[in-house]
Amino acid sequence: MRVRTVLVNVATVVALAATPVAATVVTRYDVEPRHQPGPTTEQASPAAQQEASRYWTSQRMAEATPVSTERDKTQTLRATRELLGDEDSSLPSSPRSRASQHRAAPSAVAPQAAAGGLATTTAGAKWNGGNSVVPSIGLAYFTDGVGKMSCSAGVVNSQTGDLVGTAGHCCKLGRSFYKNWTFVPGHSAGEAPYGKWPARQLFTTTGWAHRQDDNEDVCFAALSTVNGQHISQVVGANAISFNASESVGVHSFGYPGPARRYNGVYYCAGITYPDNYAHGSTDVALPCKMEEGSSGGLMLANFNGTTGTVVSVNSKGYEEAPGVMMGPRFDSSIKRVYDVAQVS
Numbered sequence: 083m084r085v086r087t088v089l090v091n092v093a094t095v096v097a098l099a100a101t102p103v104a105a106t107v108v109t110r111y112d113v114e115p116r117h118q119p120g121p122t123t124e125q126a127s128p129a130a131q132q133e134a135s136r137y138w139t140s141q142r143m144a145e146a147t148p149v150s151t152e153r154d155k156t157q158t159l160r161a162t163r164e165l166l167g168d169e170d171s172s173l174p175s176s177p178r179s180r181a182s183q184h185r186a187a188p189s190a191v192a193p194q195a196a197a198g199g200l201a202t203t204t205a206g207a208k209w210n211g212g213n214s215v216v217p218s219i220g221l222a223y224f225t226d227g228v229g230k231m232s233c234s235a236g237v238v239n240s241q242t243g244d245l246v247g248t249a250g251h252c253c254k255l256g257r258s259f260y261k262n263w264t265f266v267p268g269h270s271a272g273e274a275p276y277g278k279w280p281a282r283q284l285f286t287t288t289g290w291a292h293r294q295d296d297n298e299d300v301c302f303a304a305l306s307t308v309n310g311q312h313i314s315q316v317v318g319a320n321a322i323s324f325n326a327s328e329s330v331g332v333h334s335f336g337y338p339g340p341a342r343r344y345n346g347v348y349y350c351a352g353i354t355y356p357d358n359y360a361h362g363s364t365d366v367a368l369p370c371k372m373e374e375g376s377s378g379g380l381m382l383a384n385f386n387g388t389t390g391t392v393v394s395v396n397s398k399g400y401e402e403a404p405g406v407m408m409g410p411r412f413d414s415s416i417k418r419v420y421d422v423a424q425v426s
Contacts, residue, residue: 121302121419122291124259125283131306134262134280138223144272146223146230147340148375149252200331203352205405206371209335210346211387217276217317218389219335219347219380220267222248222303224260234336234347234379235265235303237319238392240424243312246281246303247322248378249395250290253301259284265305267317269337271345276317279305285423287415296408297364299397300416301378302423320382321391324417328356328366333385334407336376336396348372350407354381354394359403366394370407373399381409 126134209216222235233252238245246265253259263281266274281303289298305313313319334350350370357365368381377397382390394409410416 121285121422122254122288123283123285123422124254126263126281130261131280131282134264135278137225137262138264138266138278140272142230143221143223143232143266143274146232148338149224149231149233149377200351200353203369204350205352205369206338206348206350208346209349216335216347216388217268218320220265220276221269221337222246222252222263222265222378224252224263226255226258226260231260232337232340232375233377234375234396236335236380236382236392237267237313237317238302238322238380238420238424239314239319240304242304242425243314243319244282244305244307245319245424246279246305246313247380247392247395248301248303249397250286250299250301251294251397252378253284253303254286254291255294263303265303265313267313270347277308279308279313282306283423283426285419285426287419289415296360296398297362297410298415299410300395300412300419302420304423304426318389320380320389321384322412322420323383323391323393324412324414324420326383326393326412328354328411330354330366330383330393332368332381332383332393333390334368334370334372334376334379334381334396334409336372336379338372338375340375348376354409357408359400359406359408363408364411364413365397365408366411367403368407368409369405370396371405372396372407376407 218237220235222233224231233248235246235248235252238247253263263284265279265281267276283304284301286301287298289295290300331353332351335347338348350368350372352369354366354368357363357367379396380392381394381396383393384391393412396407397409399407
């Protein structure tokens with residue numbers, strides 16, 4: 083998540099309910115776009131893909147830091163330090179973020195229901211359910227010409243079997259797409275148990291590419307095959323749904339903090355609700371204290387311990403809303419990008 087706030091709320095465990103989400107893989111275009119139709123995209127040459135595979139050694143992965151947008155680079159990892167139990171006092175204090183441009187909702191509260199749906203919620207904990215890793219969730223590594231960076235990401239269903247979903251700011255910021263973009267599924271303890279998968283093409287929304295519209299902060303990466311296999315054949319894939327309810331039970335996964343500082347994936351679980359904190363936002367909100375590094379992690383409805391249905395990705399937080407993660411609601415503008423990416 084792009085750090086615009088310090089998220090330090092203590093995790094709570096309560097019984098909640100959620101409306102199941104119908105998983106769909108759509109293959110047609112909407113005819114009435116909300117914004118300009120079609121994705122903004124960039125291809126990597128075969129040579130660039132091979133170079134990306136060679137580039138990401140264990141040492142370079144350990145050197146990567148969570149991506150930050152230019153407008154957020156002075157923000158802090160204080161909440162991540164709390165989540166990981168890190169007492170490193172050298173981390174700076176957080177100045178007031180760009181969230182100060184937004185109004186704070188007077189009383190935005192996560193909805194609750196009486197029975198069914200999610201058994202428990204948490205605002206941030208290490209994932210230990212079933213396996214220590216969720217194979218379809220991992221880290222994306224990339225460079226911007228200055229440094230080495232990382233984001234969370236996850237495999238989504240596609241006709242090609244090669245597609246990964248993440249946040250738009252994990253693929254492109256300003257004029258340029260990032261380079262050496264490589265996905266490491268099931269990342270844990272600096273290892274790549276399922277290999278390293280370079281991207282052959284990146285797709286983001288017109289809104290994010292040209293206006294940095296937070297409502298469209300989404301990217302899809304079409305990956306190369308490795309040893310003749312598609313990534314979905316190796317680690318599975320998550321279904322995807324568009325125009326889901328704003329109130330859905332989800333598990334949100336991510337890798338908060340620099341890659342070298344943790345062992346395994348973290349998660350939040352709860353009920354999403356509309357982002358009432360910012361004028362013009364169509365995002366959904368989730369009680370969650372994961373910070374930068376978790377950007378791009380999938381919000382999964384109907385999670386069964388291995389895979390689920392993607393309804394959003396981790397995107398940002400507001401200073402006025404501590405302990406809350408925002409993610410773009412997957413609507414028709416995002417569907418158009420997916421429609422192109424999933425067959426490319």
